[in-house]
Amino acid sequence: MSWWKGSGFSVMTLIPIIIILEAVVLSESKNFQDVRCKCICPPYRNFSGHIYNRNVSQKDCNCLHVVEPMPVPGHDVEAYCLLCECKYEERSSNTIKVTIIIYLSVVGGLLLYMLFLLLVDPLIRKRDLYTQPLHNEEEAEELPSQVDRSNTMLERVEGAQQRWKKQVQEQRKTVFDRHKMLS
């Protein structure tokens, strides 16, 4: 649980990670499935409209290369091809994959942490109910001076979490109970 609480820090690290990942993904050689030349040909005479999709390079992206088999007889090819619109498109499926995975893992992490805060945390708190008020006083004392008494990592993290919880509590009161803001 400890690494999650400074989730503030996770945002700070997440943004660069996203940027780096996407840069890496973008610089990777193009997946062969990530380019296409799509030709949309509208209905012509008795032929219904059709969509052609091929994986060709940008300079070959025209009706003559992509539309295969050609539905019209030879002398009509030019007229038919004039109607077709061909577009060369690129995408990065790796970016999409990585983004969705990052997003889902963040949501999953938040969900777990939320469940932890709502279900498990009250149980832990209940157990050390007697030590709680003492601890609070101590905290109130050392808050202004930031004394380095609570120097172990875990305690400091604990303190940060408590402060964060208090902040959120305050925000919740402002927004949801008193309706002072954001309504």
Place this chain on the structure above:
Amino acid sequence: MESEQLYSRGYCRTGYSSYNSITSASSDEELLDSAGATMDFHTTEDDNLLDGDAASSPGSNYVMSNGGGVASSSTHLLDFLEEPIPGVGTYDDFHTIDWVREKCKDRERHRKINSKKKDSPWEFSKSLYDAWSGWLVVTLTGLASGALAGLIDIAADWLNDLKEGVCLSAMWFNHEQCCWTSNETTFAERDKCPQWKSWAELILGQAEGPGSYIMNYFMYIYWALSFAFLAVCLVKVFAPYACGSGIPEIKTILSGFIIRGYLGKWTLLIKTVTLVLAVASGLSLGKEGPLVHVACCCGNIFSYLFPKYSKNEAKKREVLSAASAAGVSVAFGAPIGGVLFSLEEVSYYFPLKTLWRSFFAALVAAFVLRSINPFGNSRLVLFYVEYHTPWYLFELLPFILLGVFGGLWGAFFIRANIAWCRRRKSTRFGKYPVLEVILVAAVTAVVAFPNPYTRKNTSELIKELFTDCGPLESSQLCQYRSQMNGSKAFSETPSRPAAPGVYAAMWQLCLALLFKIVITIFTFGLKVPSGLFIPSMAIGAIAGRIVGIAMEQLAYYHHDWFIFKEWCEVGADCITPGLYAMVGAAACLGGVTRMTVSLVVIVFELTGGLEYIVPLMAAVMTSKWVGDAFGRAGIYESHIRLNGYPFLDAKEEFTHTTLAREVMRPRRSDPPLAVLTQDDLSVEELQAVISETSYNGFPVIVSKESQRLVGFALRRDITIAIENARRKQEGIVLASRVYFTQHAPTLPADSPRPLKLRSILDMSPFTVTDHTPMEIVVDIFRKLGLRQCLVTHNGRLLGIITKKDILRHMAQMANQDPESIMFN
């Protein structure tokens, strides 16, 4: 330290007092408008790097003018003040900042760095870093907001399509990407491919029939509800500030208000995550407004890396202005529109330097988003369109009619939404935010699914409405009769009679319009991230498309009317319904937000057609006029007013003839003004004054008898300074004398050591006389960004006017409840 501060105060004061004669435009270079700033941008900090002479001369100036006798006598006392007391000069939550003080602080800091930079290479590189930090922070902000916008776009599209079905071959693809390489798509049904399975296909094994329809319906509602529930839970548990659009609050923050945690890391994380969920849940909301909030969070977080911005609230707001430009830049793919949006709508103080930084941030953000290419169309937005057909003069009439519709809709929406939000704010009904979100999401999903135009993502709806009917389009909106016959003449006669498909689309669009109008009123203000741009644009686009098709059919059936005769011959393509949709979208957005220039530029950047500027301008201007006739405030100002934020709008005029005396506190019936005397208070008495009153600052006077003003001390600073002194200095007890003067007062020999508080005293508080007209006072507050102003009469202190007093006075003058101004 102290002497420097003294000097800078004096320096600053000359700037302000000459401002009183408003004619001198260059007196305060930064707060006046950009015309003043162009003249002297050479002296602003970035450019100051190279001329060290100018920076060092004020120091010598000071020695000459103030003499050297001050420092020697009380050096040991000054030792304690060598280092600034930590915490002094910061603000409490929900307090207004003093722009003047912040700017003085920044100039002083800058002067210090400049004077030191020749001492060593290290100091020189520090000054270089300081000068560049402005550009660095906006670069980082642009990068982060571009990346986050890409993430939000991709994830929202995917999650939105998850309501329909899933891509079996690759889970992470949305519907369009799933069929991207497929060769099985047909001309009529472009989005069908075997890889993409709807939920009915997966669960029931059949794609057609009533059973599968009901299954799909059920799954749609199920996903919509679970996304909405998850979003509101995350908001409630982790970051309540992440809800809403955020633009009213950002406007208030930029005008100089502190809301701690509003632009924090948790807000950023939760807003990003829940925005995707909220958009995907199908609620009638958009991601554009919240993206501005996301970008501002990035700006705020990155400004902590640079002391220049983290320690100065006024400087931080410059970064936030640039960040909001980056936010709109990625939201609409309109970098210039973003800069103008920041200038026109959100920013309060916008010097040229910030303009360039906004420009740069918008550029970086748009570049990053473009290289992520979230929509796979090499564009920054989903609904990018391109037209080349001309418009005709007569068409201005329907465009203006659309403007009237936009204005009416805007006024109606603002009234209805504010009434609903007031209800939520003041009655018991607001106690159930989660239930409310669930209910609205359920109603939206149940009603939206049967209608194909409301079922799809709102951005896609806008895209379809904007797209013109060419021979390549196969949507229902484009089923014209000539095309259905398959005759070869269709390409030569684009103007054609409507087929049943278009009529069916018409009434579906009408129903969609009605539904969107109603549901958006209840959606905006829910406790999930919710933007307003996309729903307003959708409403306008639907209305515009209906008008466009009506015009088209009118022109087809009555092409011999004299108005059509000139330019609309048989078979000519004279009406573009897509253009009407675009104009309608701009008009509705203009009616709701009352933006003009930035809106036209944003829409123009979306289309890339220079020739449509005039129709857009006509529609937007009309909608603003019509909307203003029903109430001058746009939706954001209305929400600011509803919540009672201390926002002093620079656009409103103050025309009443009241005097400063009538507005100032204390009133006649009030107890006298709480003041401090400069040298005959003890620490105990001072603490008593502070604990008995709730004022945020106290004027310091020479003595109770003379009532002559010395300066102004803030409550927070006094508290911190006393606490600090009692901890760090020996001999400070409750009976110690407190003095604000340069020299300690003469005391009896056995008295405890006195406490000097001169360093926290603002020696140059702004004063006006009691007969100053309020017009001028309001102008001073707006342009200088003051927090408070003291009122004197014959040189004696009489009272105080705070920003809150002014806002209350303005509310009173406008026949509103003055108690609605909540914060300080």
